[in-house]
Amino acid sequence: MTDPRENIIICRCNDVTQKEIEELIDQGITDIEEIKRLLRVGMGPCQGRTCIPLVIGIIARKTGKRPEEIPVPATRIPTRPVPMGVLVGDCDEE
Amino acid sequence: MRSEAKTVIIGGGIIGLSIAYNLAKLGESDVVVLEKSYLGNGSTFRCGTGIRQQFGDEANIRMMKRSVELWKGMKDELGCDVEFKQSGYLFLLYDEEELRSFKANVKLQNRFGVPSRIISPDEAKMIVPPLNTEGVIAAAWNHTDGKANPFRAVFAYANAAKRLGVKIYEYTEARDIKVEEGRIKAVLTNRGEIRTGRVINAANAWAPIINRMAGVPIRIPIEPYKHQGIKTEPIKPGQIEPMVISFKHGGVYLTQEANQGGVIGGYELKYGPTYDITPTYEFLRGVSYRFTQLIPALKYVNVIRIWGGYYAETPDGNAAIGRIEELDEFYIAAGFSGHGFMLAPAVGEALAELIVDGKTEKPLWFYDPYRFERGELREQAIQMG
Numbered sequence: 001m002t003d004p005r006e007n008i009i010i011c012r013c014n015d016v017t018q019k020e021i022e023e024l025i026d027q028g029i030t031d032i033e034e035i036k037r038l039l040r041v042g043m044g045p046c047q048g049r050t051c052i053p054l055v056i057g058i059i060a061r062k063t064g065k066r067p068e069e070i071p072v073p074a075t076r077i078p079t080r081p082v083p084m085g086v087l088v089g090d091c092d093e094e
Numbered sequence: 095m096r097s098e099a100k101t102v103i104i105g106g107g108i109i110g111l112s113i114a115y116n117l118a119k120l121g122e123s124d125v126v127v128l129e130k131s132y133l134g135n136g137s138t139f140r141c142g143t144g145i146r147q148q149f150g151d152e153a154n155i156r157m158m159k160r161s162v163e164l165w166k167g168m169k170d171e172l173g174c175d176v177e178f179k180q181s182g183y184l185f186l187l188y189d190e191e192e193l194r195s196f197k198a199n200v201k202l203q204n205r206f207g208v209p210s211r212i213i214s215p216d217e218a219k220m221i222v223p224p225l226n227t228e229g230v231i232a233a234a235w236n237h238t239d240g241k242a243n244p245f246r247a248v249f250a251y252a253n254a255a256k257r258l259g260v261k262i263y264e265y266t267e268a269r270d271i272k273v274e275e276g277r278i279k280a281v282l283t284n285r286g287e288i289r290t291g292r293v294i295n296a297a298n299a300w301a302p303i304i305n306r307m308a309g310v311p312i313r314i315p316i317e318p319y320k321h322q323g324i325k326t327e328p329i330k331p332g333q334i335e336p337m338v339i340s341f342k343h344g345g346v347y348l349t350q351e352a353n354q355g356g357v358i359g360g361y362e363l364k365y366g367p368t369y370d371i372t373p374t375y376e377f378l379r380g381v382s383y384r385f386t387q388l389i390p391a392l393k394y395v396n397v398i399r400i401w402g403g404y405y406a407e408t409p410d411g412n413a414a415i416g417r418i419e420e421l422d423e424f425y426i427a428a429g430f431s432g433h434g435f436m437l438a439p440a441v442g443e444a445l446a447e448l449i450v451d452g453k454t455e456k457p458l459w460f461y462d463p464y465r466f467e468r469g470e471l472r473e474q475a476i477q478m479g
């Protein structure tokens with residue numbers, strides 16, 4: 001019998017399942033910054049727009065914290081994917 | 095939280111955790127590690143992932159040769175795959191002067207068993223197919239250099255240390271160090287006091303603050319500078335396997351991550367001294383310009399994110415590692431100037447030997463924290479990014 005949580009993809013960019021996230025929390029890793037880095041949730045092209053709210057929900061449910069007690073990881077520029085060529089286009093004086 | 099420990103390590107980055115693990119391995123497992131944030135948050139998690147033996151001096155070459163041996167065995171030793179891959183380091187050389195100095199480095203590296211060599215631009219292009227070799231006259235290449243996953247490495251050390259009895263406290267900040275008649279008595283934290291007779295300052299960017307708490311009587315100049323990293327979306331595997339470096343393009347370095355496939359890297363742009371690590375648009379533009387000069391096809395690749403991190407720099411680009419004699423017992427292992435991640439396995443091993451056995455065969459003398467006070471700076475370490 002496969003665990004149904006194996007089929008629930010939380011982070012679509014990096015294929016991270018609900019099971020992987022819950023297993024990490026069960027091991028005592030409940031800090032969203034650590035979960036992010038160990039599983040790379042929120043580190044793909046969507047930069048967490050899809051998955052981070054779901055991860056916060058899972059952590060809240062598993063740890064009994066309120067969702068607003070869980071800090072949202074930093075948003076990194078450029079916030080949405082931009083081709084390097086576009087960035088270089090206005091960089092030609094160098 | 096424990097109220098007493100034989101050793102308190104301040105700093106839960108890879109250096110502090112490697113020291114903790116190695117102390118425990120030598121039987122000194124009564125160790126507490128304090129981390130003011132989450133593990134790895136200072137410099138380790140923000141690093142460029144590279145591991146290289148191509149330095150220009152004996153001590154760094156020997157330390158890194160030992161480190162690479164330890165990186166290679168880490169999966170077995172710590173029981174966790176840290177995604178270490180010996181994918182090499184490729185320094186692109188553009189003029190005779192660069193070539194001369196890298197030839198001398200290669201000779202020295204070879205003397206200590208590092209198999210680096212000078213190769214032609216065509217060979218470089220075979221190693222990195224999309225590389226722009228225009229203007230390149232040669233390259234320095236070592237296939238035994240590599241890269242690893244900093245996130246996994248930190249947790250590998252932390253978990254192995256915990257299994258041996260080390261206690262790790264996150265979100266626990268050292269606020270003061272109690273010293274009486276030259277002896278360490280306790281570390282005060284935001285969560286209470288830990289009585290101890292031995293403190294190890296592994297706080298890297300924050301090391302000067304810890305030194306002040308203990309009243310370290312010598313000058314150990316370490317200053318935090320903001321450097322930045324960039325990561326792209328994944329590209330086809332095997333395109334940019336080694337770390338590719340060009341000093342002619344502003345100390346740019348880039349590689350494809352072993353398992354994720356995105357391109358990661360940075361260049362020498364720095365700000366500081368500062369504790370502000372907000373990413374800048376200047377970096378985003380500058381790094382994109384340099385990456386596309388070296389690998390023109392990256393024009394079509396999306397940037398996913400940039401981030402800031404610290405180089406805790408000393409005047410000669412080498413760390414301060416050793417015992418502070420005036421304080422019983424206080425050690426420092428900080429100021430890694432961008433090389434802490436790669437050096438961590440050997441530094442942890444060597445410092446643990448120094449503490450437990452009173453001596454080590456490894457060339458820790460090179461990183462003598464008293465050298466600044468004495469005015470005996472080392473030759474500037476080969477630094478990139």
